Amino acid sequence: MASKRMYNSEFLNLGFTHVTHQGVLKPQCVICGEVLSNESFKKKELKRHLEGKHNGLVNKNRSFFERKEQQLKRQRLDAPTNPAVTGMQQATLASYLVSWRIARTKKPYTIGEKLIKPAALDLVQTTNGNEFAKKIEHVPLLHDTVKKLIQSMSCNIKSQVIAAIKESGQFSLWLYESTDLSDDTQLMTYVRYQGQEDMEEEFLFCRPLQTTITGEDIFMMVDSFFREEGLNWKQCYSNENYSLSQVQDTIGQHMSKLVTEFDHYIPENAHKYSWIRNPFNIEAEDLPEEISNIHNLQEQLIEIQSDEALHYDFKRQHASLSSFWIKVYKEKPILGGEARKALLPFATTYLCEAGFSALTVTKTKYRNSLQPEDDQRCSLTSKSPRFEELVNTLQCQGSH
Known part of the structure; x- marks a missing residue:
């Protein structure tokens, strides 16, 4: 056979x-x-x-x-x-969709049973009658159900992000710590990697630092997550090539010497990256010495400079610099790979700021025992849960 x-x-x-x-x-x-x-x-x-x-x-x-x-x-x-598709599967899907909205809007889990479900019953009974309203009755939206569904959606999204990181091959991290309403110090970690068409930035994890906040503590927490998810420190990229033994010291220095690190991210010799900012405005022989000797790199630069389609893509105002270089990378991996290395560490601050805001809204005095990682992931991600997978793997429940 x-x-x-x-x-x-x-x-x-x-x-x-x-x-x-x-x-x-x-x-x-x-x-x-x-x-x-x-x-x-x-x-x-x-x-x-x-x-x-x-x-x-x-x-x-x-x-x-x-x-x-x-x-x-x-x-x-x-x-x-x-x-x-059974009625119970439809009810489970509806429960997932409502729980997703609750997480995205950072609302407490109880809003499902206390407001959303009663309001939905009122709407359906008034406009369509009791027969249709009976279907709403079977949608599970109790506090514990919503919490469980948000956890499973968070896990689903995390698996998508981890898979994308591994497919990309290289990634960069940026770490922030913040004290929440319960005086717990939360380490929030974000990741930047190459997506299908552009650089993508995603929330990675948020976990409380139980004791001290030293570089070693932070390293141990990140390293533990890497081990859980099968991530490789050697693929974690910065503008310098660090060995695994140096990563711990690097994180400590980053947290304690921000001024020094600022100089690292905005170097005085930033002119060496001018070929990345505009590859059509530089001669191949003027490339920085550290990359000019890479085999076939100059040839690939000359080739893209003579490609009218790529030149047009570069000049389009709505195309980002990183998306342009990812397109180049697929055709010219040597040249595009060097550009990718330079672009990976430069993340935006938006996701970090959104994370701080989400933590403040999510963990309130009424929810001071909440471990916010799953809610943070669902509210900050640009991805969507794979609802079909979730519904098919969840044992369908009755009304709650």
């Missing part, structure tokens, strides 16, 4: 997700919903479908197909005519 073919995440670039039908994994087009045979898990087969039936979408980027995938998965769960 021939072995069954498996789904590859690269198939989404061709407009295909996957669905399980009668125990067999099959490709499904995210545009038209057509399900092909398991044998069609081949790039040429999927490409033939895309070009033959959706030719106008051939050049769409991955983010377009990701949005279509999410819409398709939502339809699978919401479609009342889908015999595979």
Whole structure:
């Protein structure tokens, strides 16, 4: 018997997700919903479908197909005519969606049972009658249920971020500590890595520092998280190449000597990065000495300078510098790789500021025993939970 073919995440670039039908994994087009045979898990087969039936979408980027995938998965769960979807599954999905909104707006868990569900019942009973209102009754929104669902969504999002970090191969960290309302010192950690089209910045974790706040304490906490999630310190990048034995000292210095570190991030010799700021306004022989001798780097610079399409992309006002270099990296990995190294450490301050704000709003005097990591992750992330996975793995509950 021939072995069954498996789904590859690269198939989404061709407009295909996957669905399980009668125990067999099959490709499904995210545009038209057509399900092909398991044998069609081949790039040429999927490409033939895309070009033959959706030719106008051939050049769409991955983010377009990701949005279509999410819409398709939502339809699978919401479609009342889908015999595979039971009323209890729909109630569980609704509970997830409401819990997601509660987390995103940083509201207390009790708002689900005390306000949202009663209000939804009032609306449905008034506009559609008691028969439809009965479905609302089966949506679980008790405090403990909402808490559990937010935890599972946080775990789902964390797994997406960790997978993206590992796929990127290199990443940079930035760490902040803040004292919450209960006088607990919370270490908030963020990560920056290469996404599909641009640099992405995400919340990584938030955990209380139980005793002191030394560089060693911070290192041990971050190192523990790395071990839990299978992350590699050697892939954690800064503008200097540190060995693992130096990471602990580096974190300590960063926390205690911010002025020195500021000079590190904004160096006096910033002119050496002028080729990154504008690769079309520099001669290959004028590249900084430390990179000019890298094999094929000068040749790749000359090649992109003669590429009119890349020059046009660079001049577009809405295209970021990092997204331009990621596009270059896919075609010219030596040149693009050097640019990526320089761009990775320079994170924005927005996520940090949003994190401080979220911590203040989330952990109040009425919720002073809250461990805020899951709520922080759900409120700060740019990603969405994979609701279909969550619903399928959660044991459906009755009304609460």
